Amino acid sequence: MTASSAENSVDSKSLLSGLAPLEAVLFDVDGTLCDSDPFHYIAFREMLPEIGFNGGVPITEEFYIENIAGKHNDDVARLLFPNDFERGLKFTDDKEAMFRRLAAEQLKPVDGLDKVKKWVEDRGLKRAAVTNAPRPNAELMISHLGLQDFFDVVIIGNECNHAKPHPDPYLKALEVLKASKDHTFIFEDSVSGITAGVAGGMPVVGITTRNPEHLLMEARPTLLIKDYADPKLWEALEELDKKGGNARNEA
Numbered sequence: 248m249t250a251s252s253a254e255n256s257v258d259s260k261s262l263l264s265g266l267a268p269l270e271a272v273l274f275d276v277d278g279t280l281c282d283s284d285p286f287h288y289i290a291f292r293e294m295l296p297e298i299g300f301n302g303g304v305p306i307t308e309e310f311y312i313e314n315i316a317g318k319h320n321d322d323v324a325r326l327l328f329p330n331d332f333e334r335g336l337k338f339t340d341d342k343e344a345m346f347r348r349l350a351a352e353q354l355k356p357v358d359g360l361d362k363v364k365k366w367v368e369d370r371g372l373k374r375a376a377v378t379n380a381p382r383p384n385a386e387l388m389i390s391h392l393g394l395q396d397f398f399d400v401v402i403i404g405n406e407c408n409h410a411k412p413h414p415d416p417y418l419k420a421l422e423v424l425k426a427s428k429d430h431t432f433i434f435e436d437s438v439s440g441i442t443a444g445v446a447g448g449m450p451v452v453g454i455t456t457r458n459p460e461h462l463l464m465e466a467r468p469t470l471l472i473k474d475y476a477d478p479k480l481w482e483a484l485e486e487l488d489k490k491g492g493n494a495r496n497e498a
Contacts (some may be wrong), residue, residue, distance in 0.1 A: 260486040263432055263450060263468050266490025271373035271426035273417060273449075276385050277317070278436035280376070280392055281356050282317060284457040286349040290342045291315065298338065300327060312458055317437025319379045319410035343381055354391045357456060359475025363434075364397060366484060375420040379404035379411050379439070399424060410440040414447030421447075432469070441466035452480065 277283045281466040288311045296303045317322055320343070326336025367374055368453040376398045378385050385401055402420045404410030411417075421428055443468050444451035453468030454475075463471060472480045 260482045263452075263487045264490040266430050266432055266450065267487055268430060269370070269372060269432075269487060269491075270430040271375070271421070271424050272367050273375050273420050273431060273433045273444075274320050274398075275435045275437070275440045276376050276378040276388055277380050278456045278458070279434050279440075279454055280289075280356065280360060281354045281388055282456055283346075283350055283354060283388060286346050286353070287311075287316070287342075288485045289349060290345040294338070294342055295327070302396065303412075304479065312462070315392050315408070316458060317379065317411070317439035319404050319439075320381070321405070321410070345386055347384060347387055350363070351387065351391070354388060356392050357454065357474050359477070359480075360392070363475040363480075364394070368397070373400055373424040373426050375400045375402055375424055377402045377416045377433075379416075381405070411443035414443050415445040417444055417449065435468070436463075436464045438462055441468050452483075 251311060277287070288308055291311060292305045295301065296305050300306075314326060318326075320336070320339040324332055325338050327338065328335030374397065376385065376389060376394075378401070380388070380403070382401075382403050386401060389395060389398065389401065400420065400423045402416050402423070404416050407413075407415040407419050409415045417433065418428075420426075421431060428448045432450045432452060433440075434452050434454060435441045435444055436456045437458055441451045441453050441463060450469035451466075453463045453466070453471045455463060455471060455473055460471060470479065470483060
């Protein structure tokens with residue numbers, strides 16, 4: 248191990264330790280709990296040519312990642328239909344219905360999710376799902392993954408004053424959970440979501456489920472991991488445990 252890589256290893260261990268005692272963990276849903284982006288991409292790829300977008304040529308996965316992934320449907324509607332917002336909203340509603348059909352039987356959890364779920368439960372931490380997905384999508388994914396009883400609350404972006412990349416959904420989660428941003432961290436997989444968490448003043452653990460590492464790094468996550476089984480995550484959580492445990496167990 249080189250001097251610089253050893254230094255990075257030490258840094259990664261201590262990145263979350265300043266949160267002790269930990270109170271809460273917040274999770275995005277799409278791409279963070281489950282690898283759902285392929286189903287969103289398929290829906291856009293199949294439906295956009297039908298309405299003549301891009302001259303009827305299917306969008307590429309790169310276009311999807313850079314312009315659509317993680318964004319709220321209002322923003323997607325404006326991007327795809329800059330001169331007809333209502334048509335854009337109707338399209339995104341239809342697309343979400345197709346997504347639910349595709350995802351209903353095929354969603355799989357991100358690797359290591361059960362392990363991090365147990366870690367959170369064993370420490371009695373507060374937890375929320377915070378997503379830009381429409382509520383029917385979020386509830387479908389959470390139910391499919393067997394997480395209905397895991398989350399204390401599910402916060403939906405379009406039920407807040409502003410969706411991600413604004414921090415409002417994450418700040419609302421803190422308010423509902425009665426948790427402090429100084430003792431909470433976030434799991435996110437998109438630039439939009441990481442931006443929202445950082446703007447809310449919380450450390451964000453970025454997950455490279457589908458989005459390129461270089462794009463996620465631009466949003467300034469505290470730590471970047473491949474999935475919940477990544478040793479870098481568990482080094483950081485172990486250090487957090489050593490530093491001060493969590494608020495509920497100390498109460």
